[in-house]
Amino acid sequence: MSILKGYRVLDCSIAMAGPFAALRMGDMGADVIKVEPTTGEWQRHTSAGAAYGNVINTSFLSLNRNKRSLAVNLKDEEGKALLYKLVETADVFIQNYRPGVAQRLGVDYETLKQIKPDIVYVSMSGYGETGPYLKRPGQDLLLQSLSGAMLSTGAAGTPPQPSGQYLVDAITAYTAFEGALAALLHRERTGEGQLVQINMLDAIIANQMQEMTVFTQGHKPQRRSEEPHGHCYIRAPYGVFKTADSYITLVTPHLPTLGKILGVPEFETMEDEVDGHTLPQRDFIFRVTREKLVERTTQEWRDAFDAEGLWSSEVNGYEEVVKDPQVIHNGTFVEYDHPSEGKVKTPGFAIKFSKTPCSIQRPTPFVGQHTDEILNELGFSDQQITALKETGTVTRTNGEKING
Structure with missing residues (x-):
């Protein structure tokens, strides 16, 4: 019933x-x-x-x-x-x-x-x-x-x-x-x-409960960065990036670990977001990440990120969605x-x-x-x-x- x-x-x-x-x-x-x-x-x-x-x-x-x-x-x-x-x-x-x-x-x-x-x-x-x-x-x-x-x-x-x-x-x-x-x-x-x-x-x-309250209660302006960042209130890298063969989504990885994988020494000295100090560097982080990710395929990056526990995903169209194993x-x-x-x-x-x-x-x-x-x-x-x-x-x- x-x-x-x-x-x-x-x-x-x-x-x-x-x-x-x-x-x-x-x-x-x-x-x-x-x-x-x-x-x-x-x-x-x-x-x-x-x-x-x-x-x-x-x-x-x-x-x-x-x-x-x-x-x-x-x-x-x-x-x-x-x-x-x-x-x-x-x-x-x-x-x-x-x-x-x-x-x-x-x-x-x-x-x-x-x-x-x-x-x-x-x-x-x-x-x-x-x-x-x-x-x-x-x-x-x-x-x-x-x-x-x-x-x-x-x-x-x-x-x-x-x-x-x-x-x-x-x-x-x-x-x-x-x-x-x-x-x-x-x-x-x-x-x-x-x-x-x-x-x-x-x-x-x-x-938009969370975003609106960050603005009304946290008094943080809704300010977009110069790069096409995925969210105005989230630290970089957070968005979709081109790879050698398609696209990959990368979500707020541990910056020192990301720096090690990408070969970017500057990231290895950065701390994760705890007090807002990396938000002003979003455009720099985004640009460097974008430049590096085009060097390898999506699957190669996925394997490297998975091995270190970083969050990433391939980008599916509807053709892939209907065949997705999950x-x-x-x-x-x-x-x-x-x-x-x-x-x-x-x-x-x-x-x-x-x-x-x-x-x-x-x-x-x-x-x-x-x-x-x-x-x-x-x-x-x-x-x-x-x-x-x-x-x-x-x-x-x-x-x-x-x-x-």
């Missing part, structure tokens, strides 16, 4: 952060119903890397497994009434509409708690529900820019360094997932539902069959439970694939469902493409 079996989650979110949070609940066994427009959620019509798949593009595919799809027009009064009936059966409601949209649609917390007083309502936004940034778009790269994260790495005089992943979306998703679980625990103890508000700006700032050992990726996309290989479950394991119960659904099934569960007859389809209130597809 999965740990969240018996809980129902209504996922009214779009793009990445909300759907990713709902996916995690589905992986743990919750009955996640993706409530999407009759033309399909926005992400169905756009994909990272233009990877469009056969019927379902890979971006949507990656974020919506273990869900059922109900395609309904919430601007239609019958559609809204249908959602309200579904809310009566739900435990968690997730939305990431722009501020004000939930109220206009009549699916805000104050409205839904009148229908289901113990609902756990997760509201996600870019910057918060109020404030001067209310109308700003809540997009990942914009939030990376505002959060200070881009200026903790890279070299002074070069452009700020964005992450190669949708970092803020992912962190916000896990924050929302954590918040939903905590609110469910509170409900189990007290019977009370509540509003859980998550915003991307607070989530990415909180993720990744294979961990079962990091899972595979499942999809009716239109064939064999799907995707990252699996980062949390492993000894008694209530995560699993894939459902492949990513087509638009409204489960509309009839869900409405039948709510007591609608086949004739009533047919009538709702004829008026455009709901839609059901089963593998055919649909225009947005």
Whole structure:
């Protein structure tokens, strides 16, 4: 039995952060119903890397497994009434509409708690529900820019360094997932539902707990060095360096030992970082290390560093990651069959439970694939469902493409 079996989650979110949070609940066994427009959620019509798949593009595919799809027009009064009936059966409601949209649609917390007083309502936004940034778009790269994260790495005089992943979306998703679980625990103890508000700006700032506190409490400026150092608050060498055949990552090695391996006498007289005295020498240490590491291959350096207990690593691309022996050992990726996309290989479950394991119960659904099934569960007859389809209130597809 999965740990969240018996809980129902209504996922009214779009793009990445909300759907990713709902996916995690589905992986743990919750009955996640993706409530999407009759033309399909926005992400169905756009994909990272233009990877469009056969019927379902890979971006949507990656974020919506273990869900059922109900395609309904919430601007239609019958559609809204249908959602309200579904809310009566739900435990968690997730939305990431722009501020004000939930109220206009009549699916805000104050409205839904009148229908289901113990609902756990997760509201996600870019910057918060109020404030001067209310109308700003809540997009990942914009939030990376505002959060200070881009200026903790890279070299002074070069452009700020964005992450190669949708970092803020992912962190916000896990924050929302954590918040939903905590609110469910509170409900189990007290019977009370509540509003859980998550915003991307607070989530990415909180993720920089250590760095921000070094600045606010330690009064250390966020100052990038001239070389592309890996972190503005960590001593050198700390970063990625070119070797004779590829790249290697080197992390704060014992400087005298590094000096012995590299043949750099200056390093052999340096002490490890204890009081900040080597931080001003970061650029010198970085440059000398960089000049030496190009002389041998990555594996040769790895062997030399391992022998002395220094921390280093090869640099993997995705091609290497999927074949990595530890990744294979961990079962990091899972595979499942999809009716239109064939064999799907995707990252699996980062949390492993000894008694209530995560699993894939459902492949990513087509638009409204489960509309009839869900409405039948709510007591609608086949004739009533047919009538709702004829008026455009709901839609059901089963593998055919649909225009947005």
